[in-house]
Amino acid sequence: MTAMQAIFLLLGLITFLSAVMVVVSPQLIHAGLWLVLTLAGVAGLFVLLEAPFLAVVQVVIYIGAIAILIIFAIMLTRRMLREDGRQYNNLWAGAVTVSLILFAVLTFLVLQEPSLAAGSEPLQAETSVLLQDLGRSMVDVDRFIIPFEVASILLLAALIGAIYVARPMMASEEGDREE
Amino acid sequence: MQLDLIAWLIPLPPIVAFGAIILWAHRNNRLSHGIAIGGVAISWGLAMLLFARAIGIENFGEHPVTSSIRWLPTGQSALEFGVLVDPLSTIGLFFVAWTLLAIFVYSVGYHNFGHKTDPADVKGLPPKAGGIEPMYARFFAFISLFAFGMLVLVLSDNLLLLFIGWEIMGLCSYLLIGFWYGRPSARDAMIKAFMTTRVGDVFMLLGIVYLYSQTGTLSFRQILYNEEVLNTLASSPAVVGGLSAAGLIGLLLFVGTVGKSAQWPLHVWLPDAMEGPTPVSALIHAATMVSAGIFMILRMFPLLTAGWHEGGPLTPTMMVIAGIGAFTALFAATIAVAQKDIKRVLAYSTISQLGYMVAAVGIGAFVAAAFHLVTHAFFKALLFLGSGSVIHGVEHGVHETHEHVDSQDMFNMGGLRHKMPATFWTFLLGGLALSGFPILTAGFWSKDEILADAFAHGHTLVFWVLALAALLTAFYTMRQITLTFLGKPRTQAAGHAHESTWTMTVPLVVLAVFAVGFGWVGIPEAFPGLGGILPNWFHEFVGGVLPEHPAAIAFDPTPLLVSVGVALGGLLLGWLTYRRVRAGAPDPLRRLLGPVYAVLENKYYFDEFYNYAIVRPAYWVAETFTYTFLDRRVIDGFLHAVGRTGLRVGAYLRSRFDLPVVNAFGDWVGESTKATGREVRVIQSGRVQQYLLIGIVFTSLVISYFLLVGA
Amino acid sequence: MEFDFNNPFGSITRLLTDLLLGLGLDQPLVAFILAVVGAGILAGATLTTAGVFNIWLERKVGARFQDRLGPNRVGPFGLFQGIADAIKLVLKEDITPLGADKVVFNIAPLLAVMSVVGLWAVVPFAPQLIGADLNVGVLYVVAIGGVGTLSVIMAGWSSNNKYALLGALRTVAMLISFEIPMVLVLLVPTMLAGSMGMVAIVDGQDVWYLLMAPVAALVFFISSLAEVGRTPFDLIEAESEIVAGYNIEYSGMKFGMFMVAEFFHSFTIGALFTVLFLGGWRGPGSETFPLLGLVYFIAKTFFMYFVVMWVRYTFPRVRIDQVMALNWKFLTPLALVIVMTTAVVDKLALEQSLPRTPVHLALNVALVLLTILALQAYARALRRKVEGLPEPEAGEVAGAAIGPG
């Protein structure tokens, strides 16, 4: 049990528990805040995985944009479904079973797959070099420029679509999120 | 710029102009004629550049400039198209470019550009009261297309491309003769022209095919300029007995010329073609298209004359050509004598002059024919434009004095020289050139060269026939000039005629210069006095085309005296006969000739004869035999029988098979689907999460099946 | 190991590293711990000193601007005023309104302070003296800004008060909007230095980026003012409209936290601006004597902080719609243009091996001119359009919105 493992377990626990809170908390706003915490935990895991860039991006996009957007939406629609109202539909039992089964299966697969079992080490990599490589590969013609451009188009479409769909109220709000 | 590049570029501007006008510019008249004239002017400039460059080259005839690209691969070889620049095409290009330019400019004035559109005018009819032509832009589009065709024909380096240009011009001729399609006569004329030339073209196509089957190529260079091909063609016997292959091909191609250049017996379309606007008559039916026939046989000269050597006896093919040419020359001249319509006279004179050239080719006078081709193009274009100007003036008079007279009838004119001096003088020069007025005019030199050639090589018959034709030519030319310009006006309309605009007169002047001056480039050395002052450049230049250069013929006073005599005599006679014709008086010739005059006036009843001999039978076959019997009875009967049986079979199948089996099945399917839907639709609750749950469950089932059992 | 005074901070770092490695921890973990510890120590130390001092400074300067004396009772020149205030705030009663969401209500101020303190983790005070030299420092700054936004929204929502909620909503709208031009112009120093690391950016500034990209600097300054919510963008607590905005229900030290956060933040802007555009700790002789670099840095930072105060006490507050118009109609397009043109020009300059600074300067001048022309045209068009209307709302908005730019 090295220190890294300790940190990992800590972060993982925070992430997982807050994720659970996201789906169980009756107060939507709380759910939103728990979501923020989850995202932050994931960001921490990214740092642990020596992907600081992604960690920061996670914070910027998810916490800085998506989460806040969601909280906004909650505030705007909060007249409905207060904590007194039913939070779950009548499928929740089925949902629980399905999720649990899926989790069990995945865990089983992971554990009985030797190559993934305990003891597999992360390889060493020079992250700062990687960051430059990441930047270049995004605009490299024979690497990822196509996905990159496609993503940009997607964002543009989402921007326009969101503005159009929600025009009368908060037209600009949805617009901002995809910067 | 390389010569071949220039040559490639020359035909393009007109076709571009055509497209541009048709697609975009046709709403704007000024723009339209701007584009058209601009295009033809570019071609003209390039042609002049080419000409200037070409005449500088030493014995250009031996090594002309060619360039070609593969077009249609046919087995081993390929049909190519390309350009051939040799003295012949250079000369052709020269007169074509000049006449085209002149006539384009002339058309602007002729169609009353700058006047208001007259609301009374309708499309398809000539403007009534001097308003601008309703289909102005369309006219320029058509003549641009025509210019393209002519330039392609002149520059083409193989027979196929030449034929393409040839047919483009045929189409344009059709469209332009019928330009005023509102007039029934124009409609008939256009159809007549098209059908008649088609007869010739079919034979020409046969000739081309035959040539291709024999030699495997259509390129001029490969056929006309290597001896063994010509010899094999000349020696190998043709499918029809008595002729060599070369002879037969030559004849077939010549039939094409007969159609295009309106030689007897296919001459009937040309006079009627005068229904078109006058620039068209000048452009197509005097200067360029009809010359194309001559140009083609000049081009194919080595093939036509395969097996003939200078001074030797004529081959059968050449005899036929010479005969038809000479006959047509005389024949058309006689008809021209008795015509009233100013343009018809010119039309027949065109036929007869073309006959001259054909005859010249027939007797092997290559250079003379080419020479006369060029000079004739100039002075005949001049004459037509002049007549157009005259008609224009007289029409103007008609509009002023609301006197209903035929503005093309020469007997309604007279005394116009005061009214329209520019037209008069240019027309006079053209007329003199046509009638071969000695020394001064180009017509004299070219015609004299043909006569001299005929005499020198002892084709006496041809010589005298042509000489007689020349006499008549001079006669009717003077008749025309006298009736039109001299004397007193016979009608108020003629009295109130007026000179045309500059756009019409300037081309006249330009053409007049050539009609006079171009003769001087071809004065034979041996000519007494004048000979040798100017070198006989034309002979050297064009003669260089042939593999064996034609020798300059020795001088002989007889043909000279004859031609001078007939020219002057004819002119004098004409003047004496017609110098005082009162208004409404009949043609003096009528008294002299009596019944013959009627025959001449009715063109030997050729139209009637064709009408009875060909058109009626054709109608009859179409109506009675083909339509009534073959089509209605046999074919329709058969089809109806098929149809009825089909109906019966169909009815049977329907009652026995379709309704009980197919439909029932279809209904069953539909019903069962509906029933199933009624049962199952409960599943579709419209709740996304439910769908998602079900979807996940089943997907995971499938996946787990493949993971555990399958794979 | 010996301790060399030309490179004190570097030696300290090495010392600590060796120490931790000696404890048998592995390399990345040590780096992690050092980053956290260093950031903590630096930010804490700086802000606790600077914070208390800043409050006094701000009040003094503001007083001078308004022709007053300002605090002058506690200590010499009232220097200890800040401490006194702090004590007062701590002693005040800590009220939590009825129906408030307690947890969130209490977390919000912490987040606010955290977001500011976090910024200092990546600020290089001097050579080697930096909390954590992330190679994505610039992006990190933006991220932490997002956390600040979160704190505002939490405070506004949790205090169960319509004014607070309104303030939070409009504030968040504003903050989110102004993040866009800020992020965009942050790309400019990044491009010029070729790295997102703060240290690399400072090292890159042989010539201050203020000279190479003045327009970008201006845009950054404006938008970061908005990020702080300082006048002229202090719509967060617009007393006249929404009583005190999102922190209306806060009292005692919690309110103090918000206030401190604001002071820190505006001070932080100074630091960031210094790092990004004023060459950070660089100055004559700073390479040889790192401590000198620290002095330079602090001097520049305080100068920028003074400029912030200057702006605050000079400009009036603008309306929310005007702020939005300024952002969306002016700053964002301008920032986009700057980024694109800078990228192109920089590439060209490097390839053609032209002198970099003059080229960029020329570009900026051209940009300014074009902007002014565009604004004139726009204003003229608007005037023409508005003339007819009885209530020229839009006209004023646009006119005022493009005024500051």
Added chain:
Amino acid sequence: MIPLSWYLILTAALFCVGLFGVLSRRNAVAILMSIELMLNAVILNLIVFWRYGQPADISGQVFALIVFAVAASEAAVGLALILSIYRRRSTVAADDINMLKW
């Protein structure tokens, strides 16, 4: 060091929690949040495999970034839709939005 399997189990857990939320929450916004959870699990998985698989090759991070972009647009459009639905039918309960059926 941290075994790969731990990460995988963690991501699996995150994913399943998200799945449960998607399937069972009534509030559309909550569903959206759960979807975000699942997406995060996926991204984390990508990064983990990149880190443990071949960190020299950047593809993993690139994929993660693309997923970020997708998530952002998804959230924006989804919330816009939810808002407009809320405006028209004044409900955001997923199982009240069931007009799309027979």
